[in-house]
Amino acid sequence: ETGAQAWLRYAPPPDPPRYRDMPHEIVRLGHAPEEQAAAEELETGLGRMIAGAPETLPAFHRDIDAIVLGTADEMRRSESMQRHLHGYQPVPLAPDAFRITHVRNRARQCWVIQGGSPRGVLYGAFRLLQWIAQDRQLPTDTTETPASTIRWVDEWDNLDGSVERGYAGPSIFFDHGHVRGDLSRVHDYARMLASVGINGITVNNVNSDLRTLQPEMLEEFARIADSLRPYGIRMALSVDLSSPQVVGGLPTFDPVDPRVIAWWQAKVDEIYKLIPDFAGFTVKADSEGRPGPHQYGRSPLDAANALAKPLQAHGGVVLYRGFVYNNHLDFHDLKADRARAGYDNFRAYDGKFLPNVIIQVKHGPIDFQVREPVSPLIATLRHTPQAMEVQITQEYLGQQRHMVYIAPMWSWVLDTDMRVDNQPSPVRDIITGKTFYQAQGGMVGVANVGMETNWLHHPMALANLYSFGRLAWNPTLTPESTLDEWTRMTWSNDGRVYEPIEQMNLASWHAYEQYTGPLGLGTLTDILGTHFGPGPESADGNGWGQWIRAVPGPHGGIGMDRTVATGTGYIGQYPPELAAKYESLKTCPDDLLLFMHHVPWTYKLRGDDPGDKTTPSAKGAPTANDADDESEAKTSTKTVIQHIYDAHYAGAATAAAFVDQWESVKSLIDEPRYNEVHALLVFQARHAEIWRDAINDWFARESGVPDALGFVGHHTGREEAESLPGTGFHTVDVSSWETASGGK
Ligand code: BDP
Incomplete structure (x- = not known):
């Protein structure tokens, strides 16, 4: 075992007789690449798990038991299906949805996998195989529809073959300034991603190389898109907003300049000639030194719409990142607060973006720390679709040298009720478009896999990639259940x-x-820029707007005052009920205390942080609700400083x-x-x-x-x-x- 197969090992389950009726014939009614991939996957998976050599046929014949793959149209058009498989009526399905049905027909045992599209067929085939690989009792009729349209991963790969914040070797896409000659790893990766329902991928770093939009590079990128296509994954590119000037030779890249608008239009048309299913652009602008509209006194709205307009005609989208902030904020200015930036920069434009602009918002207001509150921008954009960005790559979480299963954090975020208009409005409903009736939305995970055989270096880190995909597909799944699925498929069905x-x-x-x-401190990683080992002095301030404001001495204290009353006012960016909860020391949960408040070293905690125990427990993670105890009574007599010691x-x-x-x-x-x-x-x-x-x-x-x-x-x-x-x-x-x- 090398880990290369990830969770798609298809080890024989302990109890093959449970699946002894599984047909060995696969009837594929359609010819789309995704349906071919579905049939191949069933051949591989069933072949390995149940023995026998399954084969794929284009049509039914009289007496076979079969797994039938197709869309509703293909099923209605198939004469052999009409003739030989009575008892299955195709149903209307959303494009990426599937239905898996066990059909008994006289002596026949068939499984029908109907997809809302060829991609849905592929997802259905993977699901059936997963059930077997997890040794589950097979349900007889299941329909699944993904919760959102955007289920993407981002790769921060550079054209030179390095990966920013990648911890598993060089890029699988690029080498020495070019797309790799051998893209077999990309093909294998696409298969893994499709197996958990990912439908889009941005293949190059958000800190985008200026060569990205050069004509000869686009031809190379088209080869990546070709490798992803059989698995229903559309490729997107990160673009630098100065491209019209740097690549196009224009005197400006002002997004409202007619020459710039015409340049983007022509560039987009050029891309679609090469890549007809191109997904769109990811944009990092006016952030950490990247050029942006700010330079011309323009807004994210001007820039996002300039790119969205030409993409609209081709069905492409712009994922404009909400990660816009001034990284030179003055540490001595007590009112300066990087956490405020997302809301301050985007709020005014809500409702003015073209419909194919999606704001990609990091889940917390700072930057993927071990615990952050939910970004208030998520509750603020009511008329603009959003995708929540999370990091699968463990930049601040031990860089795949530490085992950190992150899905409990993502679920904690997804479960957080933002109380928009004092109504239940969990993050999962906002980002999937339910709360504010958005047609688009979803999740983006920064994955950063590499050439190392097992993709992410730590064998356990694959649980994060797997669970990310599952949560993007269905954000109501629990981290326990996605972990159980992954563990059984990756390691064993033996308890x-x-x-x-x-x-x-x-x-x-x-x-x-x-x-x-702990306690919402976050950001204590080293100042060498690697973000790996401890760097407690960053609690003083590190010049990138990340600080916790430690004040030395017995009359000092710790924490960032973000209250409305005396602090940066950040808390006022939340809807009123949530703001009130964070503003008051009586109700602010311990695990976010120092993110929200500055308190003396000897301040006594509420006692609701699960780490407030001197005895370590290796069993059982805190549940998502541990920190949500609304009770005002303090149950702890432990001080902040003692808690910091003990928790460590x-x-x-x-x-x-x-x-x-x-x-x-x-x-x-x-x-x-x-x-x-x-x-x-x-x-x-x-x-x-x-x-x-x-x-x-x-x-x-x-x-x-x-x-x-x-x-x-x-x-x-x-x-x-x-x-x-x-x-x-x-x-x-x-x-x-x-x-x-x-x-x-
Ligand atoms: C930070 C990373 C940096 C990224 C940036 C981003 O340290 O490498 O470029 O996020 O998301 O966390 O743009």
């Missing part, structure tokens, strides 16, 4: 294997939060326990993957201690408040960072003594 794996994964996000930045010990202890849990599955799974995970978990356990001590030592010095339990400051037995096993690292001097171990 002695999947139970510990699921327990570890479910505990991992919270453990990571504890040994890095608890989190590191949980990480250490992962190693023992993993060792319990040793004899039950294949050796290569066992060893790979084992080495990573040992690394994580040791690195968690380094995190724990770096943060705690820094806070002890900064606050001047000693640890009541007397642990902080003692590092006996700890392994130092520079001696941890691992490849791809090099040692550098670190100036903050708490962060460094031995100055390195």
